[in-house]
Amino acid sequence: MINSKTAALIFANSRDVLLGELTGRRSMASVPFGARYRIIDFSLSNLVNAGISNIGIITKSNYKSLMDHLGSGIFWDLDRKQGGIHLLAPYSSNFARRYDGIIEGLYGARDFIDRCGADYMIICAGDLVANVDIDAAIAFHKKNEADVTFVCAEGNSPEKHTETPIVEIDGDNRVGKMSFSASSKENVIFGSGITIINIELLKTLVKFGYENNIRNLNSDILAHKLTSLKIFAFMHKGYLSVVDGIKKYFDSNMQLLENSTRNDLFNAQRPVMTKTRDDMPTRYGINAKVTGSLIADGCIIEGTVKNSIIFRGVHIGKDTVVENSVIMQEAVVEDTASLKYVIADKNAVVCEGMRLEGTSVKPFIIEKNAKV
Numbered sequence: 397m398i399n400s401k402t403a404a405l406i407f408a409n410s411r412d413v414l415l416g417e418l419t420g421r422r423s424m425a426s427v428p429f430g431a432r433y434r435i436i437d438f439s440l441s442n443l444v445n446a447g448i449s450n451i452g453i454i455t456k457s458n459y460k461s462l463m464d465h466l467g468s469g470i471f472w473d474l475d476r477k478q479g480g481i482h483l484l485a486p487y488s489s490n491f492a493r494r495y496d497g498i499i500e501g502l503y504g505a506r507d508f509i510d511r512c513g514a515d516y517m518i519i520c521a522g523d524l525v526a527n528v529d530i531d532a533a534i535a536f537h538k539k540n541e542a543d544v545t546f547v548c549a550e551g552n553s554p555e556k557h558t559e560t561p562i563v564e565i566d567g568d569n570r571v572g573k574m575s576f577s578a579s580s581k582e583n584v585i586f587g588s589g590i591t592i593i594n595i596e597l598l599k600t601l602v603k604f605g606y607e608n609n610i611r612n613l614n615s616d617i618l619a620h621k622l623t624s625l626k627i628f629a630f631m632h633k634g635y636l637s638v639v640d641g642i643k644k645y646f647d648s649n650m651q652l653l654e655n656s657t658r659n660d661l662f663n664a665q666r667p668v669m670t671k672t673r674d675d676m677p678t679r680y681g682i683n684a685k686v687t688g689s690l691i692a693d694g695c696i697i698e699g700t701v702k703n704s705i706i707f708r709g710v711h712i713g714k715d716t717v718v719e720n721s722v723i724m725q726e727a728v729v730e731d732t733a734s735l736k737y738v739i740a741d742k743n744a745v746v747c748e749g750m751r752l753e754g755t756s757v758k759p760f761i762i763e764k765n766a767k768v
Contacts, residue, residue, distance in 0.1 A: 398479075399447035402534060403512035403595075405484075405505060406439050407498070409456035410521040410589070414556060414641045417763050418741065422461035424639070425453075425522035428724050428742065430652050431692040431705050434465050435639060437670045438527065439520045442590075444472050445666040446530035448518065450479035452508040454501050459483070471671045482508055497611030498559065502602045509599060517598050519613075521589030525648055526636040527663050528590060533630045536569075537592045543625040544597070544618060546571070547590035549632050553581045554640035559614050561587040563629055571627040574619045585629060587614070588636055597625075635660040646739060646759045649705045649722050653688055675708055683714065692725075699729075713748070720756070727762075738762065 408425040418427055425436035436453075443451055451474065455462065462483075468474075469481035484505050495501040502509070502519075509517065516534065528547060537545040546561060554560050555578075562584045564573040591613075601617055610616045618627060635657050637648040651657045662668055675694030680686070685700040692708040699716030706712070707724045713731035721738040729735060730748040737754035740746065741764040750768060754760030762768055 398449050399534070400450075400479075401514055402446075402448050402516045402518060403450040403452070403508075403514035404443045404448050404518040404520060405452045405454055405502070405508070406436065406520045406522055407454050407501060408436065408459060408462055408522045409454075410523045411557065411640070412456075412458070414523075415639070415645060416642060417761050418642070418645065418739070419458065421764055422458050423455065423522065426459075426462040426465055427639070427645070428707060429525060429645075430649060431690045431707050433668065433670045434462075435525060436462070436465070436522055437668055438525050439522065439590075440472050440474075441666070441668045442526070442528045442530050443518065443520075444474065444669065446534065448530070449474060449476060450482075450512050450514065452482045452484050452505055452512075454484050454495075454505055456495065456501075465671055467671070472669050484508060498613045499602060499605035499610050499616075502598070502613070503606040506599070506602065509595065509602075512595075514595055517593055517595045519591045519593065521638075523639045524589045524636070525639060525661070526588065526632065527634060527661050527666055527668065528588070528632050528636075529666065530590075533590070533592060536630045537628070540568070540570075540628050541626065542592075542628045543594055544627045545592040546587040546627070546629050547592070547632055548585050548629040549588055549636045550585050551583065551636075553577065553584050553586040554638040555580045555644075557638065557640055559612055560589070560638070561614050561619070563587070565629050569629050569631065571622060571629055574614075574622060574627075576615050576619075585631075587629075588632060589638060592630075642739070642759065642761070643757060646722065646737075646756070650703070650720070652690055652705065653703060673708060681714065684712075699731075707742075722759075735760075741766070744768070 408423045412419040474480045563571045678695040681698035684697045688703045691706045694709040696711045698714045702719040705722045709726040711728045716733045718735045724742045727740045727744045729746040733750045740762040744762040745767040
């Protein structure tokens with residue numbers, strides 16, 4: 397069922413700098429994840445599964461990869477005459493430069509906000525991996541007659557996320573206190589990067605913020621309106637990962653090797669959709685050995701793969717060992733190579749006999765199109 401009363405905005409470049417080499421040529425939202433997905437697939441699927449079909453993507457830089465992935469939106473049923481995916485330019489209409497801060501980004505998207513015809517706007521960060529019941533979050537927002545609802549989780553807050561709200565709530569989940577920290581805090585309730593806000597309020601706050609040179613919605617505006625606005629926290633209980641650095645990216649991929657994570661993230665009632673490819677089944681050589689790994693279609697596996705994530709079209713050579721690694725699409729690991737704790741980006745080539753080893757804390761990264 398289409399939810400015409402709700403529209404959404406996704407910030408594609410949320411904290412790109414935290415992924416270093418992996419976002420040198422792409423946005424955070426288009427970073428490959430989990431053998432066949434991009435990070436934005438989770439936000440798009442969350443929204444589409446709730447019937448939301450009018451979605452703006454706020455871009456900033458390095459968005460060619462994102463455009464190639466999204467196309468017309470057909471893989472998310474968003475190739476529509478009304479609504480669908482709208483790729484929003486990274487420049488404010490008032491001056492020819494990229495936006496600086498959430499408020500300026502929203503101000504640059506005000507035409508979309510004004511014309512979407514919705515009563516509610518869902519603002520999503522582009523660095524979230526989670527299967528969130530947006531329908532339930534919207535129902536919670538309406539039931540409480542909230543002005544703003546943060547979709548929250550309980551656990552350790554993200555690193556280096558100065559705009560992630562850490563909240564204290566009462567028995568009705570109304571937010572009474574809100575703080576922010578550049579370092580991770582343990583066992584707290586924190587915002588996931590999904591915010592539901594009444595659209596007329598959003599227009600008012602964005603106009604006020606822009607005219608007063610305010611950068612951030614959460615810390616600079618909402619944190620100071622806890623009494624005048626009804627701000628609530630909707631608690632997400634399932635798996636959730638905010639990709640706040642290389643280690644978190646690596647760990648989140650490795651967690652997909654656990655049945656409990658896969659079962660929670662890939663929920664049959666709320667499927668995760670992505671761009672499809674017509675690949676052949678993966679071919680395994682006579683001496684191939686694969687244990688505890690996730691292997692996409694279209695690969696050729698002739699060596700040994702242990703506890704690894706292997707994307708589409710990867711070739712693992714003879715007598716090669718790949719262990720505790722993430723190998724992205726179309727990468728080639730030639731014969732007799734050895735990889736441990738490695739992230740190999742798209743189209744990377746590891747030459748014959750090469751030995752590469754990182755650690756679980758600091759994986760060795762091979763950049764996109766690189767040959768080592």
